[in-house]
Amino acid sequence: MATTTARPAPLDPHQHPAHEARLTVDDRRELMRYMLLMRATEERALTLYRQGKVPGSHYDGRGQEAVSVGSAFALSPRDRACILHRDLGAHLLRGVRPGRVLAQMMGRAGGLTGGRDGNMHFGDKDLGCVGMVSMLPDMAPVACGLALAFQMRSEPRVAMTWFGDGSTANGQWHEAMNVAGVRKLPVVFVLENNQFAYSTPNSLEFVVDPIERAASYGFPGVKVDGNDVEAVFQASAEACERARQGGGPTLIEAETMRMHGHGAHDDMSYVPPEMLEEWSRRDPIESYEARLHEAGDVDLDSLREEVKAELDSETDWALAQEMPDPSTATGGVFATEDPVMGDGKAPWSRWAKEASHA
Amino acid sequence: MATTTARPAPLDPHQHPAHEARLTVDDRRELMRYMLLMRATEERALTLYRQGKVPGSHYDGRGQEAVSVGSAFALSPRDRACILHRDLGAHLLRGVRPGRVLAQMMGRAGGLTGGRDGNMHFGDKDLGCVGMVSMLPDMAPVACGLALAFQMRSEPRVAMTWFGDGSTANGQWHEAMNVAGVRKLPVVFVLENNQFAYSTPNSLEFVVDPIERAASYGFPGVKVDGNDVEAVFQASAEACERARQGGGPTLIEAETMRMHGHGAHDDMSYVPPEMLEEWSRRDPIESYEARLHEAGDVDLDSLREEVKAELDSETDWALAQEMPDPSTATGGVFATEDPVMGDGKAPWSRWAKEASHA
Amino acid sequence: MPEITYLEAISDGLREEMRHDSSVFCMGQDIGEYGGAFKVTDGFFEEFGADRVWDTPLAENAMVGAAVGAAVEGLRPVCEMQFADFIACGFDQLVNVAGKMYYRQGLAVPMVVRLPSGGGFSGGPFHSQNPEAWFLQSPGLKVVAPSTAEDAKGLLASAIRDPNPVLYLEHKNLYRRIKGDVAEGRYETPMGELGVAREGTDLTVVSYGAMVHTALEATEDIDGASIEVLDLRTLCPLDRDGILESVRKTSKVVVLHEATRSCGVGAEVCSLIAEEAFEDLDGPVVRVTAPDVPIPFSPPLERAVLPQVDDVKEACRELLAY
Amino acid sequence: MPEITYLEAISDGLREEMRHDSSVFCMGQDIGEYGGAFKVTDGFFEEFGADRVWDTPLAENAMVGAAVGAAVEGLRPVCEMQFADFIACGFDQLVNVAGKMYYRQGLAVPMVVRLPSGGGFSGGPFHSQNPEAWFLQSPGLKVVAPSTAEDAKGLLASAIRDPNPVLYLEHKNLYRRIKGDVAEGRYETPMGELGVAREGTDLTVVSYGAMVHTALEATEDIDGASIEVLDLRTLCPLDRDGILESVRKTSKVVVLHEATRSCGVGAEVCSLIAEEAFEDLDGPVVRVTAPDVPIPFSPPLERAVLPQVDDVKEACRELLAY
Numbered sequence A, B: 001m002a003t004t005t006a007r008p009a010p011l012d013p014h015q016h017p018a019h020e021a022r023l024t025v026d027d028r029r030e031l032m033r034y035m036l037l038m039r040a041t042e043e044r045a046l047t048l049y050r051q052g053k054v055p056g057s058h059y060d061g062r063g064q065e066a067v068s069v070g071s072a073f074a075l076s077p078r079d080r081a082c083i084l085h086r087d088l089g090a091h092l093l094r095g096v097r098p099g100r101v102l103a104q105m106m107g108r109a110g111g112l113t114g115g116r117d118g119n120m121h122f123g124d125k126d127l128g129c130v131g132m133v134s135m136l137p138d139m140a141p142v143a144c145g146l147a148l149a150f151q152m153r154s155e156p157r158v159a160m161t162w163f164g165d166g167s168t169a170n171g172q173w174h175e176a177m178n179v180a181g182v183r184k185l186p187v188v189f190v191l192e193n194n195q196f197a198y199s200t201p202n203s204l205e206f207v208v209d210p211i212e213r214a215a216s217y218g219f220p221g222v223k224v225d226g227n228d229v230e231a232v233f234q235a236s237a238e239a240c241e242r243a244r245q246g247g248g249p250t251l252i253e254a255e256t257m258r259m260h261g262h263g264a265h266d267d268m269s270y271v272p273p274e275m276l277e278e279w280s281r282r283d284p285i286e287s288y289e290a291r292l293h294e295a296g297d298v299d300l301d302s303l304r305e306e307v308k309a310e311l312d313s314e315t316d317w318a319l320a321q322e323m324p325d326p327s328t329a330t331g332g333v334f335a336t337e338d339p340v341m342g343d344g345k346a347p348w349s350r351w352a353k354e355a356s357h358a
Numbered sequence C, D: 001m002p003e004i005t006y007l008e009a010i011s012d013g014l015r016e017e018m019r020h021d022s023s024v025f026c027m028g029q030d031i032g033e034y035g036g037a038f039k040v041t042d043g044f045f046e047e048f049g050a051d052r053v054w055d056t057p058l059a060e061n062a063m064v065g066a067a068v069g070a071a072v073e074g075l076r077p078v079c080e081m082q083f084a085d086f087i088a089c090g091f092d093q094l095v096n097v098a099g100k101m102y103y104r105q106g107l108a109v110p111m112v113v114r115l116p117s118g119g120g121f122s123g124g125p126f127h128s129q130n131p132e133a134w135f136l137q138s139p140g141l142k143v144v145a146p147s148t149a150e151d152a153k154g155l156l157a158s159a160i161r162d163p164n165p166v167l168y169l170e171h172k173n174l175y176r177r178i179k180g181d182v183a184e185g186r187y188e189t190p191m192g193e194l195g196v197a198r199e200g201t202d203l204t205v206v207s208y209g210a211m212v213h214t215a216l217e218a219t220e221d222i223d224g225a226s227i228e229v230l231d232l233r234t235l236c237p238l239d240r241d242g243i244l245e246s247v248r249k250t251s252k253v254v255v256l257h258e259a260t261r262s263c264g265v266g267a268e269v270c271s272l273i274a275e276e277a278f279e280d281l282d283g284p285v286v287r288v289t290a291p292d293v294p295i296p297f298s299p300p301l302e303r304a305v306l307p308q309v310d311d312v313k314e315a316c317r318e319l320l321a322y
């Protein structure tokens, strides 16, 4: 079964083949910015965890920054996202402040769930996100439902969701793929193949690369280098465009590597050292930095400064947040009003242009 | 993705290509016999239903006789089966007496579940069968477990299970396929595509023929004419052989048609009349009869006589069975002894030969 | 007001809501052209089209999960399980995604899952279950179980308009057996309020769903005793005050349901009474329920397992004599 | 007898059974080379190999279903849910296939599903649940919930040797907190018999799992009252006689569990007492449980939701004063 492989976009936007989504210099700066912001936020979170300020366990997406940033960068403000625990970059890009994430992890009232949930189990409904549950990949059917609403109301909107390699073995993954195919839903599935499901290697989760299954559900499967942020973006932009135009779902497989343990408690003894070494040479941030450096049109030093400054003040903000009031623990089980979701930030220059044209 | 299509075996066993399973004249008589027995039993059951002797609803496999008989004919005595509600022929072939089936449907004490369950929701553990549950296709993971036991004990045995086209949309179908592929389990999955899931046509259940998925789970998918009993047998025999030799699972799709409603209450208004007409011209029993007639070496009239006589006495036996004793209703929820399964009948002449050689 | 069946009342209520609110739509197996296994959505496909009457693939978790997604985006999905028993196949999405969504992130999930439940017609172990108690043990889900045609329509309307996931138990054995004068047009039966099916002073029978009718029949005349029959109607949130009020009046209680016994809704009602009305009781709180067994297929076995009129009579007699 | 942790006792019991009976094997996510999320099967992969310590794909229904198939063919599978919460994803196979198999067709299903359950360490809504009550409402499943290292080993042995599907609840908050002198070699703790954690005459606290320790701590000295603490150990089948015997002695009962309240195991115990021991009661049967909410993540919220020592103290004080 044919699976196309998206190639990194050449740096000069004027030499693009027509079908490719154009990235301005500012766009590239943003891509870099959010990858740096994700890594910085997660590094800060890990510090807080080691300082004993993060209750329970702790998970991050080290090494997978290009996947969440590159894919979410294709989303328009009104699109919706169900984001995975490895994809902090997508939250930040949609407009979640790092401070609220740190507060979330510390169980503070100022966190995204006010301390009711922890880790990456959140989504800011005011930014068009539906927070993940722990059961994987349960957000895949939910994303189908978001897409179903868009389709029924003939809105040119897209639902995007992420899941790992291990999650493709679960029945809900299949049910979501099949339903999306049958209803031709405007949904983009991003399979984040980081080589392991906790300690379990791909070889124990499936025999054939799951990207091969896409065609048997009746829609395209596109495999990309998950450590190349622009390759991920290009594939995602094409998939979103297809979905908006009624072309139905796309399964994107982003090949990457989980550079930290499954959680902070996991020493990764099961990962061959040379494997880690090889992948560390393909660090998504360093390699993009090199490419931008070549192009020379993004001031990386100032960008790093910016990010660091932002993180410092965000961390202070988070640490200043109170723990939640115990008396609120039992309230708010049932809603008294209908759901209201807001739109997310969409830094890709295309949306500003379209807005100004409109 | 390549899917092979098994062709009907030529009638002269001596001209078989080596890989094909040989059928003697007696074998062919047996194939015919069980198809006739299935149809006769189901016709009798329908009569009893219309006479108000069958409580609840009533389901049969009219038109699908070649699938269950052809596939189950490949099983050896020690193989195990999880049989679907359309596949009475498989039960009869493994040794279930028609009378016990009729008694089961009438909720009599002499039925296979003693009145505890009804319809086709039974399996005779003494004949190596595990009865289906209503949730579809829940027996697929169970069949994987049977196969897992064989594999762990290095026994050259096979688990066979059946499911419908609609059931392929369910998550458990995927989980079973994937697990079978990952563990290379000796299991044969028979997908019975009878064009509808209750009233729902294939087009609303999937976009691409599910047989195409087999390769993406890492094992062969074989599509056969489900109304050609020998074609079904050949594909099944090959799949069983492969499984016994450690070659892992096979997905067989038998293309057929459900000639009755989903249940006796269903008038099939949703089925285009011409579709029914076309398929009735392909009746599995009539077409096999024609072929055997050509060959001339099976006395069909005596066979019909035999079957009718058997059904008459079996029906009398069934009608003579009592209703279960209400005082037994609440007992037997928990077992006090370990499970014991017996072996099934295996009419294919090959097994008798192997036994005599051993 | 025309007299219609419980089944017609459900259809009527669903149709009214769909006509009035374009965000309401149905999902389920065979609910389209075929009109559903029990014909609740008969004619809906023709009136509302394939989009709003979606014949879904055989995949309950996908159905419930997609309903959650559509609900948070502003639609009001009504899922039909072909039989309540199949909710076990959509259980995870229901208890973990739908039920916990609002508490965790303040995002409401207005959706309904219709559960054709209960036995009494040889449905066997997989077409007769009453799964309600699972969901009282799963915070964030509301549960209703109407026993009359009027409430069937009114509670469905309330369930659809409620901003939470609501499980709507429709008892299959009431579908065509029970009729009632049902108002035309739209109306709501408030959730969380029990109904008094019959007033009485000597003993209270607490029940819901099909068993309300069993209770009424059984207690029509027990040696002239005045027996109150409560129809819970909503199981979550439970009308605790309504139950306690009746108990304080009669001081004797029989709790009756068709579901199996251990950790059933009856256990919750008994415990509530034992905790809150201990001093008002003139006798033990008695449960009449199915025993802890699967529901058998054959009529004599099924009758032996499901609570019968005589079982209720006997329980009441004993308690009255206490 | 060496003193080992509750966690070590589980590993020890499982290892002993696997050494002694080659038909016993394990299935679960990351239980192989990694030794399991909580290291219960640490070293098993090396000792028993990949076949008997199967690192399964992320598919709970397939795991439970495959266990059923292997069990009826004569093996004795022990499934590990990575967290008890994930049993919702294998729910259908458990309640519909495993639970009803023997009743329907006389085919026994000797299998165990291990459920690392409970909260108290900021696991949040999906890593803290206590799902036991769902399974008391699902006929055909046995449920055990040890509170001590000794019983953890003994009940696991009994569960593995039992010819029925058994849910084995191992409380995560006891894993390393609780130690005990555990006999080496193989032994069984009989299923269906409660344990008396402390004898007493004035009041009975009925509990199980981690809350047994909360009960013991809370009732160590309440104004010198003599308080009996029952450790149910097996939740299905429930030791009804054992509970009633204690109630008849003390006449006052507090039922304590960590699971949410409505239709929890506590509801069943209260109802049993209200029905069978009404005349022996000198006060209402009081439940101390988590309220009907998801278990929150942040420590102050989680503490507010899960029963604490002081909650139990207060409930006992009030009831003693009644």
Ligand SMILES: Cc1ncc(C[n+]2csc(CCOP(=O)(O)OP(=O)(O)O)c2C)c(N)n1
Pocket: A086, A134, A135, A136, A137, A163, A164, A165, A166, A167, A168, A170, A192, A194, A196, A197, A198, A258, A262, D029, D058, D059, D060, D082, D086, D089
């Ligand atoms: C249904 C379900 N079963 C088990 C788990 C426990 N679990 C948490 S993460 C994980 C591995 C997930 O692997 P993958 O899908 O590849 O995602 P990754 O963490 O690698 O990004 C498992 C098994 C779960 N979250 N959900």
Ligand SMILES: Cc1ncc(C[n+]2csc(CCOP(=O)(O)OP(=O)(O)O)c2C)c(N)n1
Pocket: B086, B134, B135, B136, B137, B163, B164, B165, B166, B167, B168, B170, B192, B194, B196, B197, B198, B258, C029, C058, C059, C060, C082, C086, C089
């Ligand atoms: C999990 C589940 N959901 C719903 C049903 C209700 N139901 C019974 S039969 C049926 C259609 C099955 O179609 P298919 O798999 O093609 O089998 P067939 O009856 O056509 O042989 C449905 C939806 C079921 N049995 N199981």
Ligand SMILES: [Mg+2]
Pocket: A164, A165, A166, A192, A193, A194, A195, A196, A197, A198
């Ligand atoms: Mg992974």
Ligand SMILES: [Mg+2]
Pocket: B164, B165, B166, B192, B193, B194, B195, B196, B197, B198
């Ligand atoms: Mg079919």
